[in-house]
Amino acid sequence: MIETSKVDLKLSNKSIFVFDIDGVIRDVSGSYRRALADTVEHFIKNLTNLDYRPTPEEIDDLKAEGIWNNDWEASQEMITRYLHRLGKKIPIAYEEIVNFFQSRYRGLNSDWSDGYIATEPLIATAAYFQELTIAGIGWGFFSGATRASASYVLQRLAIDLPILIAMEDAAGKPDPTGLLLATKQIEQKQGGLAKTIVYVGDTVADMLTVVKARDFDPSYQYVAVGVIPPHVSQDLRDRYASLLKENGADLVLNSVLELTPQLNLLQSSVS
Known part of the structure; x- marks a missing residue:
């Protein structure tokens, strides 16, 4: 785990996870x-x-x-x-x-x-999303990829009828509209309002999306989770993590798989 800032949050069924896809769910360095x-x-x-x-x-x-x-x-x-x-x-x-x-x-x-x-390698697994569902955490996707491309990878993960806001559905990041559209759809599926939105992405634009969402709709607590994409070499990972944190990341991880329902973000700071 990369160094993080402290976030006063314990994950629960009042939390919603929204994921970017490229660099988070799939490795796009070769695609x-x-x-x-x-x-x-x-x-x-x-x-x-x-x-x-x-x-x-x-x-x-x-x-x-x-x-x-x-x-x-x-x-x-x-x-x-x-x-x-x-x-x-x-x-x-x-x-x-x-x-x-x-x-x-x-x-x-x-x-x-x-x-x-x-040829894109998958980073996430079907079991990962099953674990979130079992824990009562609603989840979905907000990606700048086309709907066809994003759906292609989600089908490989055997995710049926995913909540997905893609390129065709909302303005591009860092505009937060797509993030909030995904949130509303997840809330509707879950049958209740969320307290916390956790957005997981790998770029500056992803982190800035959360920064802008806080002003756009302050009724939620937001957590910006950055992940280091696979193409970043080992010697540049700390630099990349710092870049994400400078642009709003509350937490930076080496992989989306580190973000589990058991993770207490308040205690996850590593020096």
Whole structure:
């Protein structure tokens, strides 16, 4: 467990867990992030005849700005910035970027079997969510991924009829609307109002979503739980944890599986 700040909270059936998906439920370092790097590399080569592929650290630095949760937009921004450094302004249709990205991420087969998505390792397990249900904790998902992509991974976890707010359903993070929509649906399913919303994510945008939610709807107690995504190397994990904490994380864990119904966040601070 990474160093945390203290949170006055004991998990109970008055708590709701809402999860991001990419980097939390599934490892996207070889899929979404690979497709992002492929896309930037492809367009830079076509436009300038130069070889450039963003590193994982460069992608992290962009996402640390807190507004590039959408990987299509992040691809476009990285291309634009590279061209700017060269003193060039070359318009690129956003649709072209999306189409190329999807050709790598989903592949060309209708069942996505040749896409990067088919190789994504799972981080969470079906048993993990069963444990939450047994403990009386309501749970669901708020993800910037498309509904089709998010549903693909949830089906692999054998989660039927999940509560899911996806890209098509709400404004992108850090806008908190999607988090609160998921919360309301979970409350309806549980048949009661929640006291605490625990949002679990792996990016600055995820943490800022919670920060903004506190102002948007102060009727809940909020806990921002950051997890270190798998692509972050061991020597950079403390730096990544600090970045999440600087942007609102109350607790930072190495994996979503560490966030259990038995965890007392008040006593989970580790120096």
